[in-house]
Amino acid sequence: MRYMIIVKASRDSEAGAKPTDALFARMAAYHEALGKAGILVDASGLQATSKGWRVEVHGEHRSIVDGPFAETKELIAGYTIIRVKSEQQARDWTARFPNPNLDDGPWHIEVRRMFELEDFEPNPAVDVFRKLAGNGRPVGA
Numbered sequence: 001m002r003y004m005i006i007v008k009a010s011r012d013s014e015a016g017a018k019p020t021d022a023l024f025a026r027m028a029a030y031h032e033a034l035g036k037a038g039i040l041v042d043a044s045g046l047q048a049t050s051k052g053w054r055v056e057v058h059g060e061h062r063s064i065v066d067g068p069f070a071e072t073k074e075l076i077a078g079y080t081i082i083r084v085k086s087e088q089q090a091r092d093w094t095a096r097f098p099n100p101n102l103d104d105g106p107w108h109i110e111v112r113r114m115f116e117l118e119d120f121e122p123n124p125a126v127d128v129f130r131k132l133a134g135n136g137r138p139v140g141a
Contacts, residue, residue: 002041002083002114003090005097009049009075012102014068016048019102026098034082034093045078081114 019027034040046052049067056063069075077100084090094111101107120126 001085001087001090001116002081003094004112004114005080005082005094006076006110006112007045007078007080007100008073008108008110009077010101010107013045013077014048014050014075016050017102019045023098023100023102027100030096030098031080033096034080037093039082039084039089039093041081041083043078043080046076049075087113 031040031043034043049069052067054065054067054069056065080097082090082093084093090111090113094109097109099107100109117126117129
């Protein structure tokens with residue numbers, strides 16, 4: 001089972017501040033431990049929303065809205081995806097996640113279990129994803 005660890009954006013991350021050497025070292029050590037444990041799937045920081053956009057859809061009308069976006073509590077600054085054998089293993093690893101803030105202030109991460117193809121009844125659309133991945137897992141897994 002896969003879990004996504006979602007790092008929430010902060011004023012610093014939205015201002016485009018890059019991680020300090022100390023923060024980068026903490027994150028590197030944590031992710032290295034995930035890798036050595038064989039459970040790291042992917043991880044990356046995301047640039048500020050000023051370098052991104054949203055696609056908004058209203059009925060048949062689509063529009064692109066350029067960032068930045070005001071509500072930092074709703075934004076994501078980065079993510080880590082892990083593949084573990086149990087929810088408890090995911091809880092244990094996520095409890096060790098280092099403080100992602102530049103100022104070491106209060107923080108939280110959100111952890112969400114990801115869907116696997118096995119969670120769905122067999123159907124032609126699921127088969128498309130199996131073929132795209134070539135290994136029975138969703139693309140990107």
